[in-house]
Amino acid sequence: MTATAHVVGAGLAGLSAALALAQAGWRVTVWEMARQAGGRCRSYEDAKLGCRIDNGNHLVLSGNRSTLAYLARAGAPDALVMAPAARFPFVDLASGERWVVHINDGPLPWWPLRASRRPAGVGLGAVLSSLPLLWADRDATIAEAVRASGPAHARFWEPMSLAVMNLPPALASARLMRATVFEAWRDGRLARPMFAAHGLGAALVDPALAALRRAGADVRFGAQVRGLRVEGGRVAGLAAAGEDIPLGPRDAVVLAVPPARLNALFPAARAPEESSSILNAHFRLAAPVAGPPLLGVTGARTQWIFVKGEVVSLTISAAGFVEGADAEEEALLALLWAETRAALGLADSLRPLAARLVHERRATFLQTPANVRRRARALTGLANLVLAGDHIATGLPATIEGAVRSGETAARLLGRPGAEAGAASGSGR
Numbered sequence: 001m002t003a004t005a006h007v008v009g010a011g012l013a014g015l016s017a018a019l020a021l022a023q024a025g026w027r028v029t030v031w032e033m034a035r036q037a038g039g040r041c042r043s044y045e046d047a048k049l050g051c052r053i054d055n056g057n058h059l060v061l062s063g064n065r066s067t068l069a070y071l072a073r074a075g076a077p078d079a080l081v082m083a084p085a086a087r088f089p090f091v092d093l094a095s096g097e098r099w100v101v102h103i104n105d106g107p108l109p110w111w112p113l114r115a116s117r118r119p120a121g122v123g124l125g126a127v128l129s130s131l132p133l134l135w136a137d138r139d140a141t142i143a144e145a146v147r148a149s150g151p152a153h154a155r156f157w158e159p160m161s162l163a164v165m166n167l168p169p170a171l172a173s174a175r176l177m178r179a180t181v182f183e184a185w186r187d188g189r190l191a192r193p194m195f196a197a198h199g200l201g202a203a204l205v206d207p208a209l210a211a212l213r214r215a216g217a218d219v220r221f222g223a224q225v226r227g228l229r230v231e232g233g234r235v236a237g238l239a240a241a242g243e244d245i246p247l248g249p250r251d252a253v254v255l256a257v258p259p260a261r262l263n264a265l266f267p268a269a270r271a272p273e274e275s276s277s278i279l280n281a282h283f284r285l286a287a288p289v290a291g292p293p294l295l296g297v298t299g300a301r302t303q304w305i306f307v308k309g310e311v312v313s314l315t316i317s318a319a320g321f322v323e324g325a326d327a328e329e330e331a332l333l334a335l336l337w338a339e340t341r342a343a344l345g346l347a348d349s350l351r352p353l354a355a356r357l358v359h360e361r362r363a364t365f366l367q368t369p370a371n372v373r374r375r376a377r378a379l380t381g382l383a384n385l386v387l388a389g390d391h392i393a394t395g396l397p398a399t400i401e402g403a404v405r406s407g408e409t410a411a412r413l414l415g416r417p418g419a420e421a422g423a424a425s426g427s428g429r
Contacts, residue, residue: 002027003251005028005414006225009030009388010030010034010038010221011040011403013388013390013403014254014388015209015212016404018212019070024411024416026414026417028218033222035221036221037205040360041058041204042205053311054196054201055358062192063183074211075211080194083193086188088100089295090155090159091296091343092155093300097120097121098120099118099119101296103188119155120151122155130146132146133146140174141369142165142177158298159298163303166364167366167367168318171368225239225240228385233381234382234383235385252384254411258362259273259391262387272371272391273365276317276318276363276364277361278318279359279360280360281336282311282313283340283355284310285312285350287310288310300343301322302315302316302343307344312340314339319359364397375392378392386413388407390402390403392406
């Protein structure tokens, strides 16, 4: 009889694990307490805007190999549209200057040597002073490693730290940022932005659910796992959906849930529960507007603008550290729309038909050096239990790629049905 892998959580980490496990020959059951999949990366119909929006703005890069493998498993390799080059336009609203960070293709990253490819006002000396990031120790923050100031701080390291780490440079782990440098920024072929033309749900969630159904997986929504029954060094049962679900001797469990939920189910994880928030604003217009699909903004509260047809969305990462991000909703929306209009060069008279703030208060775990050291490993002390989630120790920041890779890793550690967790690779990463 085929062994069953019980995947608890249907965010991207859980979906990633479920897809890889089904491909490896497991019978898969997914338990999700919400009524929909996707977790913090999903789409929904918003009544106020009168259209479908993403709950947040996320960016995938062409070098995110685990995300691309996930889409292939889901049967949707073309769900994301790749930009033709690794070009990232910016505007500084305080000065009016505009520039493009342009990462060159090829294994030798010479782009920082050319002023036309660097942020405006950032000299070669500032670029060279950032090199210590590559050998920063595990206790260093980005600010301590690169010691950037002036335009180098305001126009590169601060927006990059906020976008990747969801923290300002003074708090964010240099080691995790270094992982992004090695995986993407070293080659423009790996750093091209990829966009979900029809929303995150259509690109990353719906194809995975369809593939799981084709594979015969049992995906249960509104089904909360409240506890694990542990006997003899393994999980012997789940308290789920009001039942006691016994596990067979070859069955396994993947916990792909947020830190607080993980600690409640498996206290030995001791996952860091401190979090950092992200604030998103969505504006619906009467017609599509011209503009790049992604625009970085400095000298303003707004940090990144995503143009999606008649919907313009913007992001304020690490919102708890941004002055004024907790202002009353109507006033904040008015301020953010003024910044957005100026950044995109839209007419002063243009007004949105509707606007919406979406505050993801626990968007990521707080990615300080101390908390990064506390990340739980995928392998546990129980023979048939592994962990997944962007807060698990993948060596990557808490991004889409980090979440998907954690699920991929969990499945690899379980191996083929009936194998003891970790036997296939011997690794806890």
